[in-house]
Structure formats: C-alpha cells, structure tokens
Amino acid sequence: MNEATPAYPTHWRRPARMLHDRRWRWLVQASVLAYLVLALGSFDVEWARVMEGLSRAQRFAHGFLQPDFTSRWSDIRQGLIESLTMTLTATVVGVAISVPIGIGAARNLVSAWIYRCCRAIIAVSRSLQEIIVAIFLVAMFGFGPLAGFATLSFASIGFIAKLLADDIEEADPRQVEAIRATGAGWWQVLHYAIQPQVMPRLIGLSLYRLDINFRESAVIGIVGAGGIGATLNTAIDRYEYGSAGAILLIVIAIVMVAEYGSSYLRRFLQ
Amino acid sequence: MLELQRLTKTYATGDTALREVSLAVPRGQVVGLIGPSGAGKSTLIRCINRLVAPSGGRILLGDVDLAAVGRAELRRQRRRIGMIFQEYALVERLTVMENVLSGRLGYVPFWRSFTRRFPGRDIENAYRLLDRVGLLAHADKRADALSGGQRQRVGIARALAQEPALLLVDEPTASLDPKTSRQIMRLILEVCEERDLPAIVNIHDVPLAQQFMHRLVGLHAGEVVFDGATTALDETVLATIYGAEDWASSGREPAPERESEDTERHLAEVGR
Amino acid sequence: MKSTSANAGAPASHADAWTFRTPRARLALWFGWLALVALFVYCWRVMNADTMWVFVADAPRQAADLGSRMWPPSLTYLPELLAPLWDTLNIATLGTVGGVIMAVPVAFLAARNTTPSRLWVRPVALWVIVTSRSINSLIWALLLVAVLGPGLLAGVVAIALRSIGFVGKLLYEAIEETDARQVEAISATGASAAQRLDYAIVPQVMPAFWAIALFRWDINIRESTILGLVGAGGIGLKLQASINVLAWPQVATILLVILATVLVSEWVSARVRQAIM
Structure with missing residues (x-):
C-alpha cells in the first residue's frame, strides 16, 4: 500500500459498551448521582440511638456465640415442631395443587381459555407476599400453624406451577409429536411424552420449595401464623438474645441440612 | 535457544505424562510436535511456561532454568514466552485491542492495566501487530464478533505483543478449515522468521506438519520416539509414533482428536 | 409400571x-x-392438635366480612402513601447496592478458582453466604430494629445483609463456570493474580453479575414493602398502622399500591435486562 511505514496511533480508548452517545452517558451518570444524593438525603439517622444500639448488638453477638438452648427449650421445641410439620404438609399440598395448575398453564397442552385462567392464578400467588397472605389467613383461620400451612401452600402454588409450566413448554416438541403420531390421546401424551421429561425437574423443584417453605415458616410466625418465627419474635421482644441466637443457629443448621440433603436426594433420584 | 533436559511430569493421579524428555531448539527453528492423543504434547508445552508444574528435569531458556524459578521470577519469565492456543483462548468479551494489549500485562503495573492506560509505545506496537496480521480495522470490535481464523490472528498478535524469546503453539489449527489452517501456519512461520524466534508447535495434522515445520519431534506415551528432519518421516516412523496402521493404503491422517483428557487435567491445575 | x-x-x-x-x-x-x-x-x-376447628369453619364468613369492609379502597389515602413508597424504593435500591458491594468480595473468596485458600478462606465465605441466605430479611430487620432503632437504616441494612447470600451464591457459581482456557491464556502472558481477575474473569462474569443484581433488586422491592411491619420503615409501617386501627379500606389501598409497585419493578427489571444483555 504505502511505502513509508504508516504512523500508528499511540492512544487508544476502550469504546463504550453501552450508551454510545456521550450525552446519554453523561445524563445517566448524572441522574444516578442525583438519585443517590436524594435517597441518602431522605435518611434520618439518629446516631445517638445507633450508638446506644451498639451495646445491644454486642449483647446479641454474645448471644449468638453463646446460645442459650435450655431456658426456653419447650417454646423452641414447640415452634420447631410447628415449623417442620407445616413445611412438610404445605409442600405436599402445594405440589399436589400445582401440578394440575402447572399443566393448565402450559401453552402447548391446553386451550387458550384454561391457559389464561391458570396463568392468572399463578400471577396472583406470585405477586402477594407470604407475610401479607399470612396476615389475612390468620384473620380468617385464627392464630396457629393452620394459617401458616395455608399461607405456605398458597405461596408454593405460584412458585412450582410457574416453573413447571415453563418447563413443560420447553419440553422437546419432537417427542410430543412422536407420541401424538402414534394416535395417543391427551392423557397418553401427558404420560408418555411430558412426564418423563419434566419429572426429575418437578422433584427438584419440590425439594427446593421444601427448603424455601422452611425458611418462610420462620418468618410468618411474626404475624401469628405459628412456627419458630413466633418464638423468635418473642425472644427478641423480651431481649433474650441467648434464646434468639439459639433459634437462629437451629434455623441455619436445618437450612444447611435441608440444602445438602436435597442436593443429595436429587442426585440419588436421577 | 531453548533446551529441555530430562523433563518429567507425573500427575497427582499417578499418570506419567512425560518421561525424561530432552530436546534443544535453536533460534529461528520451528519444531513440530506430533503424536497421538494423550502422548503428552500438551503437557510438554505447558510445562515450559509452567502452566503445568514439571516434576523433574530442567528447562533452560537462555541461561535461566524455568523449572527452578520462584513465583515473581516466573511472572517475569512468562513475559518472554508467547503462547498461542487451541481454539484461540481469547477473552471473548473484551475488544480485540484489549486482547492484544493483554500480552503486555506482565510489563505494566496493575493500575495501568486496570484503567486500560497502557504506555503509548505498547499501543503503537499493538496497532502495528494488528496491521501485520491484517486486522487493523477490527481493533475496537469485541473478540467474539470475529471469525475463527481472525480470532487466531488476534491470538498470534497477543503472543507477539509480549516481544517473546520463544513461541509455544498448541494445536493452532484444531478448529479451522484446511485453507485457513494453512494461512495461519504460514503466518506463524513468517513471524518466527522475521523475529528469529524458536517455536514449538503441537500439531495433530501430519501432512500439515510435514508441509510447514523445519523439524519434527514424535512423542509416544510421554517419550521422544522420533527427532529429525521432516523428510525423514516415513511409514515405519509413523508406526512407532502412532502405532501400527496401514498408512500408505488408507492415506488418511490420524484422527484429529482433541487431547481432551490432557486438557482437562491442565485446566484443573490452572484452576487453582 | x-x-x-x-x-x-x-x-x-x-x-x-x-x-x-x-x-x-x-x-x-x-x-x-x-x-x-x-x-x-x-x-x-x-400440626392441628391445637387447631380450633370452629374458627376454621367460620373462615368463609370471616373472609366475606373482611372483603366487604375493605371495599371500596380509600383513594383519599393515596397521597399519604407517596412518602413511604419513596422510602420503600430507597430501602430496596440502597440495600441492593450495599448488598452487592459486600457480596462481590465474598463471591470471589468463595469461588474455587479465585479463592486464596480452599482450606481456610473458602469455608468462611461459604458460611457467610449460608448464614445470610437462611435468615429472611424480615428477621434481619427484626434484629436490626432492636439494635439500630426503628427506621430506614435498619431496613437498608436488613436488605443488604440478606442480599449478600443470594448475590454471593449466584455470583460465585458464575465465577466457577468461567472458561478456564481464557484464564490460562492470560496467566501465560505473565499477568499477576489481580490482572488475571481483571482481564480474564471479570469480563466473563459481567453479564451474570448485572442479571443477578437486577434480579435481586426486583426481589428486594417486594421484600422491602413488608419490612415496615417490624418497624424498619417504608410502606409496611402504614400497613401495620392501618391494620392496628382496623382501617380496612386503607389496608386495601396499601395492598393495591404494593401490587402496582411490584408489577412496575418487574417490568422495569425485565426491560433493563433486555437493554443490557
């Protein structure tokens, strides 16, 4: 091309990855900054109160390190039993209800009308917080684990049915077609083409939800729906940090066991 | 000049990948390393820049024993060794320019590389190299926007940006079509000649090796079973390297398998 | 079968x-x-040993009663909700930012391929992640309100502490899934450990990072709406106050606002995800 060695630039700047226009970039950065200033400005921290709280934090840390399992053991035991039983029953019932709804929410299996109905149920279940549902169910069923059970079942539906439906929709259409081509009816398609494909995933989801339900069961007790959360709430209210620490350690331990156990079980079942 | 003396590698699993390999590569010579999958070609190359830690022997580059240097010195020595990878191993989500400049990482302090403010000389040189491999116009593209042949050219430019004293090339054409493979091989040969660089090239494609290499080394089960001129490679030699096979009548080259087992092991080691 | x-x-x-x-x-x-x-x-x-079935049998009537009291929602109450809503957004956003900032180093310490020590550092990092994940943000808020006093700060810290585990777990899995060849290639140039992170690992996990942060922000918006129930600020405070005085039309309004916020945040995060991917 040219005889003389071309002069290569000695500067290079990395091109912007998004927002190629400099003005846009500037605008976005400025608005992020403005938001942070405004948001932090709306903070009204009483530092005196925070300082006072630090001694409590210390006591809590102490309680966490030296948990007191004994003095409130009967309450803790009762709370744990409630939590565990409602976790299990809610997961079983939740899964049992989720399966038909999940199938109904899969576009490749049902008519548009059923599809929309089921998706609506899922949307309602997903957008309502467990705690808010629990408040209402406690008002309806009275205090106690039955309200918690109903809450967790309801929340499980949105979770499992949605993921199950998405999974069915992603199922290999060639296998479905192959079974349909043999002249199979709707139930047979479900049994021979869909079930083998989504079954492992359904089991995995159920175990995962079991884990989530237990964690949630530790929370909904705060509004009176039974379980370990109620015990925890009382312990913190009474400043019994040793008991609170003990409860939290138990919850963490159970979650860890559940997580390892479910990953083991999933591998075993597959 | 590179010299390997009784280089040995035994993996933690007990598998011996290299058995007392001795080899000398003078300046400007391009040595092809051939052998079946699992013969230790990949391990040999990775022992030289210590991506795999050798278990015994000496690796002399100039008068430094690479097998004996400490961590900090190893970083300094790695700058002198350019490496070109199978399937390019570019950082896909960085720009072509950043990939070339990453060849300078051993020379610049962290904050300069972090802010992408490399010295002007490095940038000028990177542009020159991109021009040399014919990719000047692609400097600001992301690496994953390029074709296979183009990516390997970026890989070559990255290795050359290190201003190396030695080039290690690991299956440079493993995933390229025959025409692009030849172009890439030619390019590697040219740059070695321009810079009087010694190079070791792992290659599974025997005809390609015969066409381009100055000298061939055959590896079988971690041992050198052939070392000589390209022309000395005949059926009996091929049989000792790859095992018995009716080479003449089938006319086939050995199956272009990737050394996946080997690679797995290296990756496990690199992962640390 | x-x-x-x-x-x-x-x-x-x-x-x-x-x-x-x-x-x-x-x-x-x-x-x-x-x-x-x-x-x-x-x-x-x-579970049902102590259940009063009389109350349960009464449930449908209770529900109908509650429903009739809640309807119609009190629209005049809406302006009063704007300030708490702004607080809720801030709790979620600042909490996410804080959580992500703390989660990034934890994730790098927990990932097998970047941790400085698999024997000592990695278990500690994993423990931090599990602890943060097993304790719901409402429980974190309960503790922090006791420690820091009621208010926004407790909410932000609660959200941040809960986010560490979530973001940390997903991020360290993304780091472990990075292509080891690219890392090897950067090591071969003589790069230092810090440069290796910057040039080989960070570019690979960047998309996952943004997706995870956005996902968590979306979840945090939901969670921050109820933190007020235990005194950690935001719209939940109003909910608690309205329930306490049995102002059911106000409760209905608050629930509608929460629902709308959640839907909008879901839409925003989906759009942003599309834009940056």
Whole structure:
C-alpha cells in the first residue's frame, strides 16, 4: 500500500459498551448521582440511638456465640415442631395443587381459555407476599400453624406451577409429536411424552420449595401464623438474645441440612 | 535457544505424562510436535511456561532454568514466552485491542492495566501487530464478533505483543478449515522468521506438519520416539509414533482428536 | 409400571430386562410414596392438635366480612402513601447496592478458582453466604430494629445483609463456570493474580453479575414493602398502622399500591435486562 511505514496511533480508548452517545452517558451518570444524593438525603439517622444500639448488638453477638438452648427449650421445641410439620404438609399440598395448575398453564397442552385462567392464578400467588397472605389467613383461620400451612401452600402454588409450566413448554416438541403420531390421546401424551421429561425437574423443584417453605415458616410466625418465627419474635421482644441466637443457629443448621440433603436426594433420584 | 533436559511430569493421579524428555531448539527453528492423543504434547508445552508444574528435569531458556524459578521470577519469565492456543483462548468479551494489549500485562503495573492506560509505545506496537496480521480495522470490535481464523490472528498478535524469546503453539489449527489452517501456519512461520524466534508447535495434522515445520519431534506415551528432519518421516516412523496402521493404503491422517483428557487435567491445575 | 414382560416370543430373560424399573427399585419407590403419605398424615395431626376447628369453619364468613369492609379502597389515602413508597424504593435500591458491594468480595473468596485458600478462606465465605441466605430479611430487620432503632437504616441494612447470600451464591457459581482456557491464556502472558481477575474473569462474569443484581433488586422491592411491619420503615409501617386501627379500606389501598409497585419493578427489571444483555 504505502511505502513509508504508516504512523500508528499511540492512544487508544476502550469504546463504550453501552450508551454510545456521550450525552446519554453523561445524563445517566448524572441522574444516578442525583438519585443517590436524594435517597441518602431522605435518611434520618439518629446516631445517638445507633450508638446506644451498639451495646445491644454486642449483647446479641454474645448471644449468638453463646446460645442459650435450655431456658426456653419447650417454646423452641414447640415452634420447631410447628415449623417442620407445616413445611412438610404445605409442600405436599402445594405440589399436589400445582401440578394440575402447572399443566393448565402450559401453552402447548391446553386451550387458550384454561391457559389464561391458570396463568392468572399463578400471577396472583406470585405477586402477594407470604407475610401479607399470612396476615389475612390468620384473620380468617385464627392464630396457629393452620394459617401458616395455608399461607405456605398458597405461596408454593405460584412458585412450582410457574416453573413447571415453563418447563413443560420447553419440553422437546419432537417427542410430543412422536407420541401424538402414534394416535395417543391427551392423557397418553401427558404420560408418555411430558412426564418423563419434566419429572426429575418437578422433584427438584419440590425439594427446593421444601427448603424455601422452611425458611418462610420462620418468618410468618411474626404475624401469628405459628412456627419458630413466633418464638423468635418473642425472644427478641423480651431481649433474650441467648434464646434468639439459639433459634437462629437451629434455623441455619436445618437450612444447611435441608440444602445438602436435597442436593443429595436429587442426585440419588436421577 | 531453548533446551529441555530430562523433563518429567507425573500427575497427582499417578499418570506419567512425560518421561525424561530432552530436546534443544535453536533460534529461528520451528519444531513440530506430533503424536497421538494423550502422548503428552500438551503437557510438554505447558510445562515450559509452567502452566503445568514439571516434576523433574530442567528447562533452560537462555541461561535461566524455568523449572527452578520462584513465583515473581516466573511472572517475569512468562513475559518472554508467547503462547498461542487451541481454539484461540481469547477473552471473548473484551475488544480485540484489549486482547492484544493483554500480552503486555506482565510489563505494566496493575493500575495501568486496570484503567486500560497502557504506555503509548505498547499501543503503537499493538496497532502495528494488528496491521501485520491484517486486522487493523477490527481493533475496537469485541473478540467474539470475529471469525475463527481472525480470532487466531488476534491470538498470534497477543503472543507477539509480549516481544517473546520463544513461541509455544498448541494445536493452532484444531478448529479451522484446511485453507485457513494453512494461512495461519504460514503466518506463524513468517513471524518466527522475521523475529528469529524458536517455536514449538503441537500439531495433530501430519501432512500439515510435514508441509510447514523445519523439524519434527514424535512423542509416544510421554517419550521422544522420533527427532529429525521432516523428510525423514516415513511409514515405519509413523508406526512407532502412532502405532501400527496401514498408512500408505488408507492415506488418511490420524484422527484429529482433541487431547481432551490432557486438557482437562491442565485446566484443573490452572484452576487453582 | 411400564412392564412389558408379556412380550410374546421374547426369551424370558429379555422380558425381565425390559421392565421400566427393576422389581426392587419399584418396591423402594412404592415404599417411598407410602412413607411420604404416612409422614404427611402424621404431620397433619401433630400440626392441628391445637387447631380450633370452629374458627376454621367460620373462615368463609370471616373472609366475606373482611372483603366487604375493605371495599371500596380509600383513594383519599393515596397521597399519604407517596412518602413511604419513596422510602420503600430507597430501602430496596440502597440495600441492593450495599448488598452487592459486600457480596462481590465474598463471591470471589468463595469461588474455587479465585479463592486464596480452599482450606481456610473458602469455608468462611461459604458460611457467610449460608448464614445470610437462611435468615429472611424480615428477621434481619427484626434484629436490626432492636439494635439500630426503628427506621430506614435498619431496613437498608436488613436488605443488604440478606442480599449478600443470594448475590454471593449466584455470583460465585458464575465465577466457577468461567472458561478456564481464557484464564490460562492470560496467566501465560505473565499477568499477576489481580490482572488475571481483571482481564480474564471479570469480563466473563459481567453479564451474570448485572442479571443477578437486577434480579435481586426486583426481589428486594417486594421484600422491602413488608419490612415496615417490624418497624424498619417504608410502606409496611402504614400497613401495620392501618391494620392496628382496623382501617380496612386503607389496608386495601396499601395492598393495591404494593401490587402496582411490584408489577412496575418487574417490568422495569425485565426491560433493563433486555437493554443490557
């Protein structure tokens, strides 16, 4: 091309990855900054109160390190039993209800009308917080684990049915077609083409939800729906940090066991 | 000049990948390393820049024993060794320019590389190299926007940006079509000649090796079973390297398998 | 279940080999189901030992009653909700930012390929992640309100602490899934450990990072709406206050606002995700 060695630039700047226009970039950065200033400005921290709280934090840390399992053991035991039983029953019932709804929410299996109905149920279940549902169910069923059970079942539906439906929709259409081509009816398609494909995933989801339900069961007790959360709430209210620490350690331990156990079980079942 | 003396590698699993390999590569010579999958070609190359830690022997580059240097010195020595990878191993989500400049990482302090403010000389040189491999116009593209042949050219430019004293090339054409493979091989040969660089090239494609290499080394089960001129490679030699096979009548080259087992092991080691 | 042992003509041994599951596995499966049912019944009885079925039977009437009291929502109450809503957004956003900032180093310490020590540092990082994940943000808020006093700060810290585990876990999995070849190539140039992170690992996990942060922000918006129930600021405070005075039309308004916020945040995060991917 040219005889003389071309002069290569000695500067290079990395091109912007998004927002190629400099003005846009500037605008976005400025608005992020403005938001942070405004948001932090709306903070009204009483530092005196925070300082006072630090001694409590210390006591809590102490309680966490030296948990007191004994003095409130009967309450803790009762709370744990409630939590565990409602976790299990809610997961079983939740899964049992989720399966038909999940199938109904899969576009490749049902008519548009059923599809929309089921998706609506899922949307309602997903957008309502467990705690808010629990408040209402406690008002309806009275205090106690039955309200918690109903809450967790309801929340499980949105979770499992949605993921199950998405999974069915992603199922290999060639296998479905192959079974349909043999002249199979709707139930047979479900049994021979869909079930083998989504079954492992359904089991995995159920175990995962079991884990989530237990964690949630530790929370909904705060509004009176039974379980370990109620015990925890009382312990913190009474400043019994040793008991609170003990409860939290138990919850963490159970979650860890559940997580390892479910990953083991999933591998075993597959 | 590179010299390997009784280089040995035994993996933690007990598998011996290299058995007392001795080899000398003078300046400007391009040595092809051939052998079946699992013969230790990949391990040999990775022992030289210590991506795999050798278990015994000496690796002399100039008068430094690479097998004996400490961590900090190893970083300094790695700058002198350019490496070109199978399937390019570019950082896909960085720009072509950043990939070339990453060849300078051993020379610049962290904050300069972090802010992408490399010295002007490095940038000028990177542009020159991109021009040399014919990719000047692609400097600001992301690496994953390029074709296979183009990516390997970026890989070559990255290795050359290190201003190396030695080039290690690991299956440079493993995933390229025959025409692009030849172009890439030619390019590697040219740059070695321009810079009087010694190079070791792992290659599974025997005809390609015969066409381009100055000298061939055959590896079988971690041992050198052939070392000589390209022309000395005949059926009996091929049989000792790859095992018995009716080479003449089938006319086939050995199956272009990737050394996946080997690679797995290296990756496990690199992962640390 | 799907035994085809009646396959005429096939040798007996073949027919046996063709059953869907071995007889033993089938037995184990049935036993598993049976155990599950028994466990369910047992749990159900334990759980409902103290249940007052009179209240439960009364539930539909209660629900209808509650519904009639809540309707219509009190729209005049809406302006009062704007400030708490702004607080809720801030709790979620600042909490996410804080959580992500703390989660990034934890993730790098927890990932097998970037941790400085698999024996000492990695278990600690994993423990931090598990602890943060097992404690719901409402419980974090409960503790922090006791420590820091009621207010926004407790909410932000609660959200941040809960986010560490979530973001940390997903991020360290993304780091472990990075392509080791690219890392190897950067190491081969003589790059230092810090440069290796910057040039080989960070570019690879960047998309996952943004997706995770956005996902968590979306979840945090939901969670921050209820933190007020334990005094950690935001719209939940209003909810608690309205429930306490049995102002059901106000409760209905708040629920609608929360629902709208959640839907909008979901839409925003989906759009942003599309834009940056």
